[in-house]
Each structure stands twice: as C-alpha cells, then as structure tokens.
Amino acid sequence: MTATLALISTHADVDLGSLPAWVSAGGALFTAGGVLVALQSYRSTRRADLEDQANQVRLLRVLWHRSGIEKGKQRWQTEFQNRSDKPLYNIVxxxxxxSVEENATSVLMRPISIKYLDDDPRRRHPVKMADTKYRPELATGESWRTVWEADDADTSAPSHHYTAIWYSVLDANGRYWNIADNYEPTKIPRSERPLH
Known part of the structure; x- marks a missing residue:
C-alpha cells in the first residue's frame, strides 16, 4: 500500500491537485464523520430515553397461580402489584x-370476581361478578387480584401475541405500554392508543 502511494505521488503524469482541493475534501470527510457520530449519539439517546420511560411499568409485578378447582377444572388467579412510586392507570x-386440566394445553380464560352477600366467615352466599379485567387506577403499593375460569364459549384461534398473559398500562406520565408474558414493555404510539 505504501509502495503504491509512493509510486503514484512520484510519477510525473499524476496530478495531485491543489492544496485548497485537498483541504475541501478533508473537510467533507470530517463533516460526514461528524454527521455519523451525531446520528449514532441521537439513536443511543433515544434508546436510553425509552428505557427510562419504561422503568415505572417494569415495576408492575404480575403473577399468576392456581386458585382451586370448580367442576373438575382448575381456576387461576392473577395479581398485579404496583411497586413503583407513582400510580398506574387504565390497566387492561x-x-x-x-391450563385447566391435568396435562392439557392452555385455553383462553375469562375473569370472574366472587363477592359474598354477607360477612359470614363460612362464605355461604357467593355471587360471581364478570368483566374484571380492567382497573382504572392502581395506587403505589396496591395490589389487584382477579380470579379466572375457562372460557368454554370462546372458539377463536389462539393469539400469537402472548403465551400466558397480555395487558396494557398507562403510566403516570401519560404513556401507554403493551406487555406480553412479562417481557419488555412496548410503547404504544399515539395513533394506536385506545380511546377511553
């Protein structure tokens, strides 16, 4: 490489141009390098900002576990606990x-809430309340539990968005997030946000 450059620079037919042309070419390369560095810096800053924005939603602890058997089918319970220092809103x-049966594949579940008509410790008068998959606000340190049973009426094909649970949350700064199976939160753009 060095020999080639030496040969080109000493050959009589080679015109190396003027000093202003070389300075201009060097300036153009320097500017292009600066633009690339600025673009990389902008991308990493945006990525870091998005990471910081998702921190409150990451502090939402979501668990699910078995909650007894009724009519031979397993019930489940989900629990959402806000461990952040600010409230969360519009949890859906x-x-x-x-899985509701031993060694069976997962099925779609429907939420139920059981309320009791009296304060009887034996809980003899249960009433099932449906549609408890929405929570308008979850304050700091608060928990929200929902009991689930198999949705035998559902005939839809399973969604590929999630394996166990899929929910969305509005953080204290007004940003909506989608979370599937407790993976990393995905920010929902304004154009796709639900109208509440």
Missing amino acids: IHGFRA
Whole structure:
C-alpha cells in the first residue's frame, strides 16, 4: 500500500491537485464523520430515553397461580402489584391463557370476581361478578387480584401475541405500554392508543 502511494505521488503524469482541493475534501470527510457520530449519539439517546420511560411499568409485578378447582377444572388467579412510586392507570388484561386440566394445553380464560352477600366467615352466599379485567387506577403499593375460569364459549384461534398473559398500562406520565408474558414493555404510539 505504501509502495503504491509512493509510486503514484512520484510519477510525473499524476496530478495531485491543489492544496485548497485537498483541504475541501478533508473537510467533507470530517463533516460526514461528524454527521455519523451525531446520528449514532441521537439513536443511543433515544434508546436510553425509552428505557427510562419504561422503568415505572417494569415495576408492575404480575403473577399468576392456581386458585382451586370448580367442576373438575382448575381456576387461576392473577395479581398485579404496583411497586413503583407513582400510580398506574387504565390497566387492561387483553388475554389470559392457562391450563385447566391435568396435562392439557392452555385455553383462553375469562375473569370472574366472587363477592359474598354477607360477612359470614363460612362464605355461604357467593355471587360471581364478570368483566374484571380492567382497573382504572392502581395506587403505589396496591395490589389487584382477579380470579379466572375457562372460557368454554370462546372458539377463536389462539393469539400469537402472548403465551400466558397480555395487558396494557398507562403510566403516570401519560404513556401507554403493551406487555406480553412479562417481557419488555412496548410503547404504544399515539395513533394506536385506545380511546377511553
């Protein structure tokens, strides 16, 4: 490489141009390098900002576990606990899947809430309340539990968005997030946000 450059620079037919042309070419290369560095810096800053924005939603602890058997089918319970220092809003569980029979595949579940008509410790008068997959606000340190049973009426094909649970949350700064199976939160753009 060095020999080639030496040969080109000493050959009589080679015109190396003027000093202003070389300075101009060097300036153009320097500017292009600066633009690339600025673009990389902008991308990493945006990525870091998005990571910081998702921190509150990451502190939402979501668990699910078995909650007894009724009519031979396993019930499940989900629990959402806000461990952040600010409230979370508009928590919507879009879907929950679990196995209701031994060695069976997961099925779509429907939420139920059991209320009791009296304060009897034996709980003799239960009333089932449906549609408890929405929570308007979850304060700091607060928990929200929902009991689930198999949705035998559902005939839809399983969603590929999630394996066990899919929910969305509005953080304290007004940003909506989608979370599937407790993976990393995905920010929902304004154009796709639900109208509440």
